[in-house]
Structure formats: structure tokens, C-alpha cells
Amino acid sequence: MTVSDAVLTDPLQQQSAEQAEAIHVWNLHKRFGSLEVLKGVSMTARDGDVVALIGGSGSGKSTFLRCINFLENPTSGVIRINGEDIEMVSDGVGGQYPANRRQIERIRSRLGMVFQNFNLWQHMTLLQNVIEVPVHVLGVKRDEAIAVGEQLLERVGLSAKRDVYPAYLSGGQQQRGAIARALAIQPRVMLFDEPTSALDPELVGEVLKVIADLAKEGRTMLLVTHEMKFAREVASHVMYLHNGIVEEEGPPEDLFGSPKSERLKQFIRTVS
Amino acid sequence: MTVSDAVLTDPLQQQSAEQAEAIHVWNLHKRFGSLEVLKGVSMTARDGDVVALIGGSGSGKSTFLRCINFLENPTSGVIRINGEDIEMVSDGVGGQYPANRRQIERIRSRLGMVFQNFNLWQHMTLLQNVIEVPVHVLGVKRDEAIAVGEQLLERVGLSAKRDVYPAYLSGGQQQRGAIARALAIQPRVMLFDEPTSALDPELVGEVLKVIADLAKEGRTMLLVTHEMKFAREVASHVMYLHNGIVEEEGPPEDLFGSPKSERLKQFIRTVS
């Protein structure tokens, strides 16, 4: 099944044309072997939206994020980034993969991603990590990239560590490095997978500010987080994922204020 | 300098003899090259104590924990575990290392540790990870170890993943696996390095309960955490580490209720 077939049946199709849609996902399924992790997840984020993805451990949040930039090939479903449909072809054994590698690469180079386990490149110093993508993918001049990179490292408080290899950094320092690396490409869309898990409360506040600033600039943010306070304060939209489906979603006030689903009620009760 | 010299000057020496001391550290220094990470940290934890270590990212919390079981050799300082002095010999270039490897191994086998980045053994399934130490270090029978291991996995909600290799687990699942592995050896002393960083609020509550239970059984817990709520609720003693020294310490009520140091005040302000 190519995308065009699927699009015909997509109810969100019509409205999306009018507004600048940054991410549009419809009916996403993903299975690993016999384990179905995502069972039909849909979402739409417009420019400047901050969508927070919350949910239990193992509920498929990371998988969802990874599907959006095709680190995992979704088993089925539609994904549209910046209004651009991504065509998929079937692999003949029940899965599918992107038809056009170039397209994926182009889209990815404008998507920033902060991984749950950071994934800094071990053979590069922190600064090299940060300037790698600007210089080698986006074609920014080296000097400029370094200038921007140093500024970013300054912003996350890592100037002193610019020439240190990731293996010699503390957990929080690695995470901040990963954030700087993602910011360096000035992405229109940012995917954050628990970007503050290793940070102390002070830094959490800092990162929160950075994200709010970015949203103001009109960038779109998709954010997996376990910090409900964080979700409540920055998000424009919250999705609660449970067992591979979106159990409930809406503006944070509604979701945290008057949850409808039993499961979510229970989830929120433990927090407060 | 051998330990016996140092001990003479240790002011905590006298009182320690009376009470069951689980961990006793005095004037610990650690430097990596030109970077002095710990600048004289002291602490004492008695049986059943839960000591929470809080502090900014890169302040040396993990390093302190790693020094306690000699994953890093402290540059200088005294460490006593379960009342047993650990003898150090100088390496001649300004550092020191444990004199008796067997002693270290014996002590370590009774210290549980949860690493900040989990460090589950990649070539073993989750269950194999959990039973590894009981079977191959403590000499527990395989069947018994498996029974206990399955119980522990049940407790952290990972029964279904017992035969899965760590690379195929979500972040939170890995962290829970690491906790189960540490619990499996029923340690007298537990070192937790941000054991809930990758967990959702519900699971954080669960782990909190587990830790409280363990403390009631008389086990000692040393806990690095960024969750102030966590520190406030479970800890019997909180230490605030800043720039390699203990800026302030005391019972959680005092520390969080009426912080004295400027730095700590600022730190706490951002949390609430």
C-alpha cells in the first residue's frame, strides 16, 4: 500500500491543508515481531506547538518518536512532516520502508532529536559533536559552526568541557551535550526523548526555558517526559499513551485538571 | 600514607565504634588529571539509614558513589564499609589503590549498585542478568536464584521481559532491570545512582516504596537523586554536594525547610 491510498481515508487530511502543519501522524502501527507496540496512534502538531507525550514506562513513547523520523519503520500508518507526505513501499513481509531515501535524509536534517540515552558520538569531543551536523550535513562554514556551537555549549553550561570526549562526562553533562547538538541545527521540529531525565532541578528549569523560547520562535516541539510539572507548564497539548494507544489527549489544563480515563486518573494521582 | 595513619586523625573514629556503621567516609579527595572533582567529602551512614545525595549536574555525586566501591580509586581519604577499614597503598604518582583485592571483592559482593547508565550485561537476557551475581559470586543454587529473580522481575513489572536482551528494552525497563539486579544480591548496603531518572511517576512511587521497605529491614541506602520529593520523603539524611564539597547536610526537614547556604537556597527555590 502506498501512501496515496492511505491518505484518501485520512480524516485529518482536509483541515491540514489550511494550517501550517509541522508533524502529522495518522493511525501509526508498529510491531516488533509478535509484540505490537503502537496500535494506531494519530497526532497533529502545528508550527509553534509543544506536544508533550506522557505515559508509563514501556508504553511506546520512544518508539513513537523514533518512528517519526524513521529510525524505526512503522508497520503501517501515515506520516507527514512539514506538509510533505512520506511515501512508503511494502517490503513484502508485512512491513514497509520509505521509498525515497533522499527525502528522508532531507527531512531528518531539519528534525532535531535528543535521544533518551544521549547517543553522543564517542570518537568526537563535545564541540565536534555539536558542529558535526551543521558542517557536514547542512554545509555551514566551520568557523561559523564553531561560533554557534560554543555559544550553545555556553548556554547549557558546558564551555569548560568543549574538548572533552563524551565518555569522560557526567550523565547530566552528556544530556546537555545532546541538547546542544540538537539545537545546533536550528531545527524547525524538535523531538525530545526525556531531555531532562539526568538533570538536576535547576537545569531542568533552564532547559524548560530554552524549550519555551524555541516554541515562541515558532518551532515545533514533540517532547516525551516524565516530569508532569514540565508537561503542564510548557506543553500546548498533552498526549497520554498507554499500551500503544492514545488513551487521552488535550490541553494540559483539561488533561491534568479533569482527566476522564480511569487509567490516566490513576497515573496523575501518584504524581500529586 | 597507609590508612592507620589517617585514622588517628579521624574525628569520627571514636563514636563509630559504638554504633553499627555501614559506610564511613572521611575526607575523600578525587582528582581526574588537573580536575579536582571531590575536595574532601566525609559522611557516615548507619544501618537502616537512607542518605540522599543531591547536587547540580557535574558536582561529583556519581564520582563519590563510584569511589565508595572503588570503581574509582580515591586520590586520598578513608573509606570504611561495615566497620572494615580498607587499606590503600600509594601508587607512587600521587594516587593510591586498595592493597587487598580480595577484601575489595568481598565488600563489593555485599554492596548493591545501580548505575546511572544501568550497565546491564548485553550478552545476557534480563533474567540471566539478575541471577548472575547470586549464582556466580554468592554461590546461590541456580534454581533458587531463578525463583528469587523471577519474583524481583515481577516486582518491578518486567516478568514478560525475562528472556529479552537489554538492547531491546526501553529506557525505563532497563533501569528497572538494573534495580532488580542490585536487589537480587540482598545487599546490606545499596548505592543508587539516580535510580528513577528514566521512570514514569507511577513507577517512581513504586521504587520509592521498595527503598523505604529495604530501609525498614535495616539496610543502608546511599542514593543520588534529582527528585527532591523523593529525597524529602524517604531520606533520613540529605547531603547537598556543590563543587566537590558538602555544602550543607542534615535531616531533610532542616535542609529543605530552612536551608542555610545561599547556594542551596537557590537550588531549592527552583524546585518548588
Add this chain to the structure above:
Amino acid sequence: MADVSIIPETLSQMLTLLSPSPPGWGGNLLRGLMHSLQIALGAFGMGLIIGTLGAYGKLYGSPLVRDLAGIYTTIVRAVPELVLILLLYYAGTDLINRILEMAGYQRIDISGLVAGIVVLGFVQGAYATEVLRGAIKAIPYGEIEAARAYGMSPILMMRRITLPSMLPYALPGLANLWLIATKDTALLAVVGFSELTLETRQAAGTTKAYFLFFMAAGVLYLLTTLFSNLIVGRIEKWARRGMPSVGEAG
């Protein structure tokens, strides 16, 4: 000693035999060494390229590519080089020439040197494929995913991330292959190219001073190895930057 027959009686006799210009054989040995190194360099380089392609094919290729790569590595490693060179250089050129003659063209002559390097490179490629496959598998998968997530094209990713990160894992195996390449050039003797092994055999067979010349060749190889070690050591040190050593802490 019982085996005096293979050791010339006097030191001066040995020196004459080893002197760099005729009637000494030293020059021949050195020339043979140079030839061997040239061949090895060519074959090893070709092997690296084939190996990289093969490893990628085996890891990321379609089922067909994977099977073809599997057949390549199994057969080319299994079949003795002698068979390959005989098939390519003699049977292969013969076949081409017969076809050419039938079509009314001139016979062509494939250079033995080129044929030899191609065969050795092909064989090296099969071993290198496996070494590199193992090394790529050893890279923490997250690092490659990160590269992919930032939109690197496969070539860029290979150049900037995969190859540098796998280097520490691949180097020992590749170093072994390089040393084997320097010694495997004996194959070229079959197509009439005089490299170190053949020169040694000729010197030894003619003068009957087997022991002397084999030791001399051994020393030349050993020097080559020491020099290679130096370079590989440098590269490895550089490749391991950022990797904490596994040595015992306490």
C-alpha cells in the same frame, strides 16, 4: 651440528652471499621485498574497498545481496589462491583469447602482475568483509542511529561515523590481514613475478644455503612487521581517542 650443509661455513662466505650486488643475492632479496610490498599494498587496498562494500552488503543489503556476499566470502576464502590464480590467469585468459580468436581479433595478454593483485585483492576482500562486519556490529547502535536521525546520507555517515567508530574494533584483524598480504605474495611466482618468496627460494636453491636465505627473508619480514606495528599502533591510539581503557581500576 648435523645440519651444517645448509649453513655456509664461514661468516665471510655468508656476507658474500648476502652482498647487495651479484654474485651476492642481497639486492635480489631487497628487490623482492619491494615487489612484495607493492603487491601487498595493492591487494590490501583493494581488499579494504571490497571488504567495506561486502560488510555493508552483508549487514544492510537485501536478502539477495546478503546471500551473494555470503557466497563470495565463503567460496573465495575456501578456494586456495593457487586455484584462483590458475583459473583466472591461465584458464580465464585462454577462454577470452579463444573467444577473441573466434571473433577474429588479436590475442591479448593479461599481465600476470595485475591478475595476481586482483586475485589477492579479491581474497583479502573476503576476509576484510568479515573483519569489518564484526567491527560495525560492535559499534554502539545508538551512535549510528544518531547519525541517521540527523539526516546523514549513507556515504557521509560511513565516512564520519561508522568507519571512525569501528576502527578500534577492526584494526587488529586488518593488521593481521596486511601482514598476511605481505607474505601471501608467493602466489605471484606462479605468474612469473619475482617477489620475496621466489627470490628467496631461488637464492636458497641455487646456493643451497637454505638456512641463511630463509633467515634473511625472515628478518626482512620481521622488519616490515615492526614498521607496520609502529604505524598501526599510531592509528590505533588515534582511533581509541575518547574510549576509556578497560584496565583494572581497583
Add this chain to the structure above:
Amino acid sequence: MSNLTVDTKIEIPLETFPIHKDADPDRPREWMQPHRIVLILIGLALVASAIFFLRWDWLPNYGGLILQGLWRTIWILCVTVFLGFLLAVPLGLAQAAGPAILAVPARWFCTIIRGTPLLLQLWLLYYGLGSLFPQYPWIRGSELWPYLRQAWPYAVLALTLSYAGYEGEVMRGAFAGVPKGQLEAARAFGMRRFTILRRIWLPQAIHRALPTLAGEAVLQLKSTPLVATITVVDLYSVASRIRQDTFITYEPLLLLAAGYLIITGIIVFLFRRLERLVPSRLG
């Protein structure tokens, strides 16, 4: 109605299935895919044409010799690979993490073995060392002499050392390549050094090195013909013998290649099986 369905829906936790057994959804289940059938047909055609168009009349005369050679090749290969690997582990470990008094000799051993032709090593052992023994009457009179005057002990020794030299280098890299955190976790739980080696370090190192180790085993197979120079008759020397006797060029070599192919096939298969014991996630 809708309520009913919701209530009666039985929730089977999907996670009850261990996932590593079919973790790779890209891997088709059936072994017989179309392209494989084509490849097999091509292979059969090649074999058939070799049988029909080439000369095999000499085969019956050498049947016994060929089997004997094959057997000798196989046991020399197995024994030397096994012993060589046992030696390689300490050699690699000493270089990767040992104290200097162990690391330096290990390094030299590997350099010298890898730095000189195997033929020379074989010669030095057999004609050099081996011909010293007969000069001492007490050796000649001893129980060992019947073994020492034979060639195979020297062949086994030389090939074992050679394999150990190359493998020591590979294992050095493999030991050094195990992530530090994996060992730290083992240390933190009080494992003895030997237990760490046995349970964590060695398995992970070997797993990483398996593809290279398989290659080195095949290389060892290709080295076995050298034993013919010290009178051990292996498969290769049988093939050369047939070529000399009959002056037929290709057929004996093809037979040899077929023999090697079978052995290599088995090596590759076994190592692949070992590799698949533990799934490794590929980026």
C-alpha cells in the same frame, strides 16, 4: 452492546512473548526464497558441467589417499585451532590489560609470530630444533624419541603457535573493545577477576571477534598445506601429488577446492550459529 464488547474483551498482554526469537521482522521466515533456488540451480549446473567436461579417470586410484589427506587436514586444523585459541586468550588479555611484565613478552611473541613466514617457523622447529635432538644419545634413547623423530608434533606445534600469534592480536582488540561500563558493573558486584573474565569479559570479547575468528580459522586451514614440507601428507599435498603424477592441472585442484569448501562451510556455519546465540542490535 458496545459496553458488552468492551467488558468481554480479553486483554492478552502482548508482552508475554519473548521477543528475541523473532526480533528481526525483516527476516523472512522461509528459507527457500526464489533467488536462493536460482543460486542453487546455478551451483548444480556448474558442478554437473565440471563432472561431464573434465577428466576424472584418475580418481579411483587415489581415493584412499584423498580420504587420508582430508582426515589429516581436518584433525590438524581442529587441534591447532583449539590449542591456539587457548593460548591466544591469555596473550590477548595480557596485552590489553596485563602488567608490563606479561604484556611486553606477549606483544613480542605476537609480533615475531606474525612477522615471520610460517614456513620459516616450521623449518626452524623441524630442521633446526628437531635435528638438535638426535645428537644427544639420551634423547635418542628416551621414550620420547619415537615422537620426536616424527614430523607431526612439529607441525602441530608450529601451527598452534602461529594461530595463537594472530589470534592473540585479535583478542587483544576484542578485550579492549568491551565497553568499560560492562566490566565496572561486574566489579561493582564483587566478582573475582577470573569470574569477570569467564562470565563477562571473555564472552563479550569473543562475541565481537567471532567474524574475525572465523576468518582466522579459515586462514589456518589454508596454512595447513605447509606441513607437507615436513612430510606430513595432507589434502593439499595429495592434490599436488596427483598433479605431478598425471600432469592434470585443474581437476585435482578443483577436488581440493571442494574439500576446502566443505570444511570452510562447516566453519562458517558453526561460527554463525555461535554469533546468533546472542542477538546484537545493529544501528
Add this chain to the structure above:
Amino acid sequence: ETIKVGIAAEPYPPFASPDASGKWQGWEVDIAMALCEEAKLDCVITPVSWDGIIPALTTKKIDIITASMSITAEREKTIDFSDKYYNTPTVILGSKDIKMEPTPEGLKDRIIGVQVSTVHQVYVKKHFAGTAAEIKEYQTQDEANQDLAAGRIDATQADALALETFAATDAGKACCEIKGKVADDLEVLGPGVGVGLRKGDTALKEKMNAAIKGIRANGKYDEISKKYFNFDMYGG
């Protein structure tokens, strides 16, 4: 048209060996050139590794082979041979300390070494296998000689030439002595050494046969032989 004369690239003095400057010389080289001269052929000496010498012949990279190839019935199925151009007697060389005769009984319970794939190997197998303790196969005769000196074998069989050369060296004198000629067996030992030719290349074969007769008749053969040997190379 030039004729490429293949010789083995592995030296075999005094028949053919290169000097350090790469020039080939020896009895067989001289004979080959004499044959060419006699047959009025323009020849170039082309050394080819022994492993590739037969395919080189069949694929026309060389045209004739003068590399001490013994004529046997088995080999004649694959290539053609000219008439013999030399044949040396076959002898046994044995350890000085042991009394032995070059007969099956005389070699009872002895370990005999022999070069693999030679007529001698076949001979030893046929005549001595029944009585000898063991027969060891060597890749080259030099290696067999060396093991004889080292005491790993008791005797070796080869052509007189090779063994007498060795017996004359210091090592040879120290350990061994020629024990005598073995009984003749034309079926195994064959008529001797001939020029190897492509199958069906009868014109060249005729020319070679004629040339061999020619240099035997005009004294050239003996002239060359005298430079290297002090006995009759052509044999009976």
C-alpha cells in the same frame, strides 16, 4: 616464430639455476639452447613456477618444457614427450653407521625417505614398501637429505646425480654413503627425461626428436655434459 622454452623457476642446480643477476645457466639450459640451434628454432628461456608450468604450456604461454620431466605413461595422457634426452641411474644413499644393501631384504625395517611425485616414489612403494619400516615423502630431495643427516630417516633413494652431489659435501661425508644402484624396472623408472610438449604438437615433437639425435651425433651433447659431469648422462 620464437619458441618459448619453459623451465622451472625453482632452481635445480646443476641443471638449471639463476645467478644473482637473474641469468639462467646449467646443463639443461645449455642442452635446450643446443637443441634449438640444432632444430634452427629461435628460442627464449622462460622460467615458470612449477605449479603453473603445465597450464602455461597448454595455454601457449610456453611451447616446450625442459625441466627434468620424467616420461611416464600416466603423464603421457596429458602432454606429449619427446624421446629421452637424459637418464641417470637410481641409487640408494644411506647412513654410514648402518649396513644395508639396495635391495628389499637389505632395507628391511629401515625408514626410507623419498621425494614425492617422482618415479623414485613409485619405485620405493613398489619394491620396498613390503619390507621397510616406513616410507616418508618429502617435497624436495634437499629436505630428505637433511633428514637423513639428522637421523630421522635411514636411507633415501634418488637419481645418482643428486645423491652424489650431496654425498660429496661435508655434511654428506659426515653422515652417509652411497649404498649402490637399485635393480632396474623400466616400467616404473621409465625411459628417462624428455622434452614436454603440448598434446598434438607433432611437428615440434619431430623437430625435437631429430635435434636430440643430432646433438648426440655431432658431439655437442657430450661437449656440454663434460662441462658439468664426469659420467654418461644419456644412460643405457
